[in-house]
Amino acid sequence: MGAATAHPAPRTGPDTEQAGREGARRSGSPGPRRLRGPAGEDGRRPPGWQTALRYLLLLVVFAVMVGPFLWQLSTSLKGPGEDIYSYPPKLLPSDATLDNYAGVAEIIPVWDYALNSLAVAVGSVATNLVGASLAGYALARLRFRGRGVAVVVFVMAMLVPLESIIIAQFTMARALHLNNTLLGVLLPGAVGAMNVLLMRNAFSHLPFEVEEAALVDGANVWQRFVRIALPSVKGTLAVVAIFAFMAAWDDFLWPLIVLSDPANFTLTVGLNYLHGTFADDQRLVAAGTIIAVLPLIVMFACLQRYFFRGVGEGAVKG
């Protein structure tokens, strides 16, 4: 999409884009030229060795990114007595078993922990979507005194490391009697500064004329926000949802500090039990890791269509 393209109406933006892509696919598929390989910018195909080099590079990066994950996956499936540290690593378990997954569930109440994590993560997604879009819209569209300062405050908030305020945060949670509760885990990350800025950018890149038109039709701020602005930034909402979910799901230090009763632990904290003081069973750790990562992969797989559109929304149009 070109930078200068002003959509006739933001609502139809994604649709036209999709239609365009589909059209390209349709017209492209029968043509044999298209199938043979990526065409260069000027229409000519690059020489074969270049294409090969590209694919080679892609494969290398793929191996680097996915290799450790595959190692974990294969370790989690290996039975006792198999060499898990052999070099070069053996990826296919010779004595495959699912016992390690059952073993994890035996040592820690992994499903309870997963449920706790899920509650926090889903709650965090909800609060971030609502809070960040409201705040982002206000910062992008409403005119009020100190708006610039407010944006700067949000940027500054992103620069403060959690570690430097975590004890103050804990004493505050304690004063509110929220220590040892999942609400206490959720609250500090309920509306992330990063997400607010993402939403602000998404809103401020919508053409103002559309809202002006709505204004002429008699829509108030609330109506413009809900009916016009929000539907046009679905992609960024998906990005915020994934970020919020990941942040809540992966967080370790804060849940560790705010929760004291093991029954309330989230998955990341609970899985740390597998690194026992004297018993560090790499197979169980690997199985635990897979259990922890799975929801993230599922979530990303479900939202990826929106995700990449959302990344474009905030960054490319300008």
Next chain:
Amino acid sequence: MRKSREAVRSSRAAALALVGALALSACTVGTQNVDTTSAEGEVRGTITFQTWSLRAAYRGYFEKLIDKFEKKYPGTHVKWVDQPAEGYADKISADAAGGTLPDVVNVSPDLAAPLAKAHLALDLDSAAPQYRDEYLPAAWKSTKIPGMKGTYAFPWYLNTGPLFYNKRLFDKAGLDPDDPPRTYDELFDAALTMAERSGGKIATLANVPTIEDFGRYGVRVMNSSGTAFTFDEPKGVELLKRYRKLYRAGALDSQAFTSTPEQAGRKFMQQSVAMNPGSALDLDKFKKDAPSLYEHIGITDAPNNTGHPNMYVQGLMVNAAGDNKATSVAFAHFVTNAENQMAFAHETTVFPSTKGALDGDFFTEQDGTDKTRVRVASAKSLEKAVNYTPVLLSDDMKTVLQNAVTRALRGDESPEKALRRAAEECNRLLQLG
């Protein structure tokens, strides 16, 4: 991914350092009127007991233990929480600042020190002196803090262990697999030979020297009054110079600077490193996870220049600000008494800190297995063992020392300068705390 996360964590730890110190000193003001010298009252009511990463493997033991205590003292109830391995120091300092510290807390001596300074640890010399004679004197003294009177935790389990080595790699490098190095000179020579004969491919050690290594090498790490660190004395410099030589020859694993002991253990199991410290429990792990290594495993004592091997001590601290101190003391003593420590030693490879326990058959009689051989040898070495880690050396100071060692070994700085700067920095942190 993992590495970068660890880097983030260590910087987190550094950031937390200051805050933790501030929070603890702030809470000193608030807890000054806590009575840290007596624990009178009736043994009944509810207390909370916190262990450090023991639930996964020893849940049965602790549930039985608590059951026994509650039967012995009717009307008591012990709530057991176990904290994960990671972030334990952070967790404790947050709880100390927030006033949510459990009644009986599993601590190592260096974790007890800041709590004692914040008037949160019960002084057992005043509140429970009758138990002192049940424990090994060295263990009881492990939580003595320079500049303070008193003992701030019941000694619990001790740990020490041998050096494991890979006989196949020794053989391949032309070293005698049945005559492992026993002194530092032999160790460093063997490491250099190994590196040379393997073309720099096989390292012998996978960890940079830590404070325990300085201690074992004969470096005086702290002055006797506990007011300044002295690991930058010539002996310390000498140790670093020798390690630097190893590093340059490829005898020290190239990732040693960032390796945790766990990662070093993994390298040993991959058979890319020839020696690694461990405990009797590791033998089971080798058998299960690295059977091809287990066939060639060799065992030798960790060298020292002082005549005293190193030991690790875990203790149980009683929260002086708790409202049921009598029960807490009774429970902490119950967990650490001879009978229950012995039972725990049978569960895993730790050693009791009670007097006479190490003279029993379990720690003196051989039965022909490697596991027992290691256990007996370790128990014997505990007679003379000392805890080389000063109680005043906090996690942040350990990081300072580790960074200095890294700079010196990589040649970014001379060992003299790196150690001097580290000692100055640690002394500054000591003044702050």
